[in-house]
Amino acid sequence: MKKTLFVTILFIAIASIFLLGNISKPNKEKQNTSSKYLDLSNSGITDAKDVTPIIVQALEKCKKEGYSGIRFPKGTYHFYPTYAPDFYAAITNNDNGLKRTPFPIFNFDNFHIDGGGSDFIFHGKMLPFIIEESNNIKVSDLSIDWEVPFFAQGTVVRNDSNANTFDLRMETPYIVDDNRIYLTIEREDSPYEQNFGFRYAKQEKYHQRLGQNIIWDRSTKAPIYKHGLYSGFDNSFFFEAKKLKDSTVRLSSKYKLVPPVGSVFISKGEYLNNRENPGFRVFKSKDLLFKNINVYHAGAMGLIAERSIDITLDSFNVVLRKGSNRLVTTNADATHFCNCKGLITIKNCTFENMLDDATNVHGTYARVKKVISDNQIAYETYHPHQKDYFFASKGDSVRIVDQNTILPKSDILIIEDVKRVNEKVSILSFNKSVKGIAKEYDGIDNISWHASAKIENNTVKNNRARGFLISTSRKVEVRNNYISSQMAAMRMSGDLKLWNESGPCDSLIIEKNQFVNNLHGGNKQAILLIDPEQELSGYKGEVCYHKDIIIRNNEFYTFDSPVLRAESVDGLIFQANRIIQTDAYQPIFPDEPNLTINHCKNVTIKDNTYKLLTGAYVDLSLNTDIE
Amino acid sequence: MKKTLFVTILFIAIASIFLLGNISKPNKEKQNTSSKYLDLSNSGITDAKDVTPIIVQALEKCKKEGYSGIRFPKGTYHFYPTYAPDFYAAITNNDNGLKRTPFPIFNFDNFHIDGGGSDFIFHGKMLPFIIEESNNIKVSDLSIDWEVPFFAQGTVVRNDSNANTFDLRMETPYIVDDNRIYLTIEREDSPYEQNFGFRYAKQEKYHQRLGQNIIWDRSTKAPIYKHGLYSGFDNSFFFEAKKLKDSTVRLSSKYKLVPPVGSVFISKGEYLNNRENPGFRVFKSKDLLFKNINVYHAGAMGLIAERSIDITLDSFNVVLRKGSNRLVTTNADATHFCNCKGLITIKNCTFENMLDDATNVHGTYARVKKVISDNQIAYETYHPHQKDYFFASKGDSVRIVDQNTILPKSDILIIEDVKRVNEKVSILSFNKSVKGIAKEYDGIDNISWHASAKIENNTVKNNRARGFLISTSRKVEVRNNYISSQMAAMRMSGDLKLWNESGPCDSLIIEKNQFVNNLHGGNKQAILLIDPEQELSGYKGEVCYHKDIIIRNNEFYTFDSPVLRAESVDGLIFQANRIIQTDAYQPIFPDEPNLTINHCKNVTIKDNTYKLLTGAYVDLSLNTDIE
Known part of the structure; x- marks a missing residue:
């Protein structure tokens, strides 16, 4: 660490934030549509250890002064969470929470983030791009990666079928404590951290227990043949772990077989904490283009778009970095589109080595919790990854769906009002009666928000789980x-x-x-x-x-x-x-x-x-x- | 469960919410100061299984129509979280998050909640009272308790010094899984819960591992003499557990001695998840009186008041319910006052059997993270229970404090601006230079928000930890x-x-x-x-x-x-x-x-x-x- 230089640059970066005023969630402002780009060449980013505050400031300037884009000189840039603004985000199929981001793209119109072919390296818990309530946004020509990934990886160097143990040479940071093995997420340093950090690291999930694991085949770079023999996504299979003298770790397995020597153990940590850091969060936005992007890693999905319209991914690749020893890219799906409409275009992309699917285009059924009156019901979203799911708003068309057959059982209903009660329950008012139709635990399908999709010329390989999941009633x-x-x-x-x-x-x-x-x-x-x-x-x-x-x-x-x-x-x-x-x-x-x-x-x-x-x-x- | 009755009442309750409109966080409205009370005698609460939606609606009505209070007929009322509105709350010294409450007292003035001597029983994760940005509020004549407490309790029925094991007859809900023992928090029932609830219960912390434990002496009802021999608050001491045939649970201990037969094992679950449910949350409010209240239990502090002025507790008791087998009241301090001013009065109270102190009146030092310019610094709050701590606002007087001596090293500085960056870092602008004075990791003391206190005629007994902690420079x-x-x-x-x-x-x-x-x-x-x-x-x-x-x-x-x-x-x-x-x-x-x-x-x-x-x-x- 070039500490002195870092301090100087950081000083400049932070100081400049204040010249530009408030960095909290920006309000919608009218922007001109000139094609003026803010060039970051002389912004100090090339020498900064942490470019986060400089970028946050630059985006503020772009918005205030009506720039139509921001352009990075080609380089490698490091983003730390220390001075990143945070925003509470409920992200379907991922983990909710306060997310720190250097790219808070809230209420932007007609804006292009041009990475100029740069590598963006993230450190610790961050969400690289949040795009909300924005229109006509293009992000292009950049890669995202993390210095320390959100999964654990180790090569099996010995095994013992009788004892049902196998020994790992770990290739990612970890600790062994409490007879368990934990993956270690990068954490900011400070005197406090040095004195007290370890005390809280497990509870703050910077150390996460390994349980959801899968064995990889180094020769094919794919999950091992018949992986269920050696691995599982069942959380009860926490491994007993012991650190050996040669710096390997011995795990006691409860699976049928011990994984073969030379295979690679991968685990993504604790459920409901292992999907906190997607690469791109898109919400309530329209006309988006992601082009020439490499996602080498994300601690959740590569891109999760929700309640948005007309999105194109062109050469949006979720791939292993050339020369990297890692065998996994994203901790979850490469891409995921929920409750979107218009046209989703995915073309010329490669999706490899994810811990989940390549894409999933779907809506989410809310469930009838209680019929309140003829035309009012309380619904609930049950899955913990659907807390505060944005199901519908006024004017949407929905249908009640039978809980046994999943078939529509009502006319099309127009939503006249939605009232959120809490993160699981909201109340819908319809334009007509659902009396005698809607029953507790029936589904509700928002048919206004089913997307069309065109998925062409893509490669999917070497991932856990499936390729494309399609659940939408549009073409x-x-x-x-x-x-x-x-x-x-x-x-x-x-x-x-x-x-x-x-x-x-x-x-x-x-x-x-x-x-x-x-x-x-x-x-x-x-x-x-x-x-x-x-x-x-x-x-x-x-x-x-x-x-x-x-x-x-x-x-x-x-x-x-x-x-x-x-x-x-x-x-x-x-x-x-x-x-x-x-x-x-x-x-x-x-x-x-x-x-x-x-x-x-x-x-x-x-x-x-x-x-x-x-x-x-x-x-x-x-x-x-x-x- | 009287299910039919419940459904009917719930129907009425929820339906009536909508007659009264939005139940989201209310805005400040001028209220008249008449002494009109809303009497709940005919509101349906006496027959309701879940009174939460009725109370939420009644409070809305009080606010809209300018009632000066709400009055319960004496009775026992059950509050469930299902239809409780939730609010994100950062609560110092407790755990932040979305909190569901039946008493969302936001922006109320001159209002009295009169429990009429009633028992309020809460179910699952809830925060009974949230009082924010309100003035001249009185809460009186009620008790709060939970059907299922947020701690585990079991009596030691056998022990084995050689094997270092002891066997517990559990007196609170629990499961044994993964060779560990977990306490079980009450969770709402639903078809989804029945099918999939267990899958997520640990991750959603409805099952919490036992680690932070303490042994209690049933004869004295106090923590056992020399408790450190048998117990500890160190999280690494998770117990290996095995369910025995006679329904007892055998724990393997790593402590010096096994607890004696007849003693009582108490554990409050996982750190950073075991302070989610205080009894009363008070924030940015003024002139508050809590009178004739019994807190039999809370899953955190009994009352935590922050950034508030002039608070009186008179017969605010944190006590074991008569006849209860429980040995613990609150999971943390009985009461706690941080960053308050004016006069804190605590009189005629009994605080017993808490898992932490009776009261703590203090401020919190922020720490200098970076000197940005002559009169600007970024500060950080480091402790995980101080995330989004509300340290200061414009006009407050602060002093820089030396990191080694904790003594003031600056003049009094007036804050001209505060900018929040994220939940740990904010930026302060001062009226004068701190150049050469403030150093990284020095403290900052907000001397505008030190309270006076009068603590008279109270009883503190049988709690873990201390009685009164006083850190304030007022009388x-x-x-x-x-x-x-x-x-x-x-x-x-x-x-x-x-x-x-x-x-x-x-x-x-x-x-x-x-x-x-x-x-x-x-x-x-x-x-x-x-x-x-x-x-x-x-x-x-x-x-x-x-x-x-x-x-x-x-x-x-x-x-x-x-x-x-x-x-x-x-x-x-x-x-x-x-x-x-x-x-x-x-x-x-x-x-x-x-x-x-x-x-x-x-x-x-x-x-x-x-x-x-x-x-x-x-x-x-x-x-x-x-x-």
Whole structure:
């Protein structure tokens, strides 16, 4: 640490904040639309240890003086949380809380953040970009990474099947204490920290217990084949840990097998604390473009957009940094779009090595808590990642959805008023009566906020979990993508259970994609999995949940048998797809049919081919209840 | 559960909210000062399972229509969090967060909450009373309690010194999982909760690990003699736990001794989650009276008042409910006053069986983080319980305090501006230069917000920790109290270390009190402990920290030797006190002098008596550096 220089620069940086006045959450101000950029070349950032206060100040200036963008000279910039303003954010599918950010993009219009090809390195708990109530925003030409990641990584150097232990050479910061192993998040230094920091580090979650873990295969850079044998996301599997003399750590496992020597142990820390630091938070915004961005790491999702309209990701890559020893990029999904509308465009992106899906486009069902009067209900959001979820506002159209069938049971209702009671309960007033219709625990689907999506020319590989999850009733095109994920390549679900992800697909086209050796994790899924969770009360799909799903001209390279499982689709076409058997892994479910199609209507299956390893072509096996 | 009745009442309650409009944080409105009370007799509360929504609505009505009070018919009322509005609150010395309350007293003037002698029973995570930016408020004639407390209690039914284990018959809800024991906080029921609640209960801290524990003596109802042998507040001492066939739980201890059979194990759960639910939160308010109140339990402090003026507690009792098997009242201090001014009056109160002190009247030193310019500094609050601490506002007078001596090193500075950066850092602008004076890590004392206090006719007993902690430079009178605490009866400290509690005492009179068998916990303190933490860099008290402390006409009934330890006082009088030896416990520090007086000036010690168990009168032993 060049401490003297740092102090000097910091001094200048902080001092200059005050020349520009208040840095608290800015109000909406009219901006001109000139194409004037604030060039940061002479701002002091090239010499600053911590550029956060300089950037916060520069953004204030841009807003006040009507700049249309800010431009970084190409370089490597470090962002610390010390002088970052913070804002309380409720972020769906991530962890809520006070978030410190150097890019508080609140109420900006027509603004471009041009990274100039720079590397942004973050330190400790931060949220790099918060974009709220802003329009026509472009962020481009930059990468984000953290000096110390929010996951633990260690290579297995020894194991003992009898004792059910394995020894790790840790490659990320950690401590062993209380017979447990904890990952360590970067924390600011101070005399107080030196004296008392350790005392609070666990409770403030700068030390997090390892539990949600997964074993990685260094040779494939992907999660290990049949990972469930060695790992799990169940929090009760906290490891007993002991530090050995050679600086390795011995973990006692409760799983079936000990992971092989040379494999890599990854864990993302404690649930409800391990999704605090996404890369980009987007909320109530419109017309956004993210272009030429590399997210090397984020302590949650790479980008989470909520209640926003018309978003394009073009070469927004979630990738391992070249030369890095890390095997994981984001702690959760690469990208995630909830309760959005307009068109989501994802093109020319690579999403690799995440600890969760590549993308998820969905709404969230609120649940009827209580019918208050003919046209008023209290709803609740139950999942802890949906506290203070922004479900709806005045003028939105919603439908009541039956809790067993997940099918609509009401007319379209217009919301006349929303009153928040607390982070879980709000009250909706409708334009018409729901008496006798809405029952406690039924779902409510906000059909005003289902997005269309165009997902083209992307690569997904080496991640835990799935590729694309699509749950939206607007048109979605998934074309020319390469997907090699550990579970299903795509999942079209819909549930009123754990996650409450709405809604049904309507007009989904999946074509010209390559699906390559998915499903090696060992989960009993299918490469394309269409499985609305309607099984409660024995519902057999008399009326279908999804509508019009076309799967054609795709290539499925697969070592295993299950290709498609489809339930409850009215209008399913599976046509002109080429399935090619591979020997990438041993088959896990060789006796499963290639196609399982149940409770569907208007199904077309034709012109598909299935080429075995032997070179022979055979028919696809089909298990179906279609008559 | 009378479910049908509940549903009906709840329906009425919630429906009526909407007739009255928005229940979000109300704005300041002018109220008339008539003496009209809203009588709740016919409001439905007597039949409601959950009175929360009815009370929230009634308070709205009071505000809108200018009532001067609300009156409960005497009864037992249950408050659930389900429909309670929540507010983000940063509460010093407690845990910040969204707090659900049935009494959101924001911007009320001249208002009386008259409980009519009722019992208020709370369920789960709630904060019974939030009083902010309100003036002339009276709360009277009610008790607060929780159906399920925020601590775990179990009686030791067996122990094994060799194995270092002891077996508990638990008397509060708990689970054993992951080889650990967790206390269980009451949680709302729902279909979701039944299916998925357990999955999140630990992460949402409805199940909290037991670590910070203390052993209680059932016969004395006080913490056990020499508790440190069996227990500790160190979080690393998590217990291995095993559920036995007879429904007891076996804990493996790392402490010196196993607790004796018949003693009672108490633990308050996980640090930074075990102070979320105080009884009364008071902030930025003035002229408050709390009268005839019994706090049987709170999951944090009983009452925490911050940045408020002129507060009276009259018969505000923190006591065990008659007939209850519990041995603990509040999880933290009974009462606590930080950064207040005017006069704090505490009279006719009983404070018993808390897990921390009876009261603490103090300010909090902020710490210089960075000198930005001649008259600007960034300060930081370091302790995790001081995040977003409201330190100062424009017009306040402060002084820079040397980090080693804790003595003022600047003139009085007037604050011209305060800018919050984030929950730890803010920027102060002063009316004059601090260049060359303020150094990184020095303290800043807000001398505008030191309160006077009058503490008379109170009883303190059977609590963990101390009686009264006084750190304020305004006049304080402590008179006619009975104090029997586990550590020092009173402590006058001042520190720039862990807690950063300001400031020095100036004009403190301690007279006509009875101090009875304090110090049985085993901590090496004194019944009256005056110990500003100035020991850094060998400072010897050339200038004293405290000023004018008079201790006279008190009775000290004590089984041990240390009576007074005083450091760094200019003007200390210890006069006409009667010390009477008892045999309540075996002496722990019999070789310590009765009086230890160092680095003090202008000391008067005279007319004191010391009566031994034998009946003989002897001189008090004195260890001093006074020449």
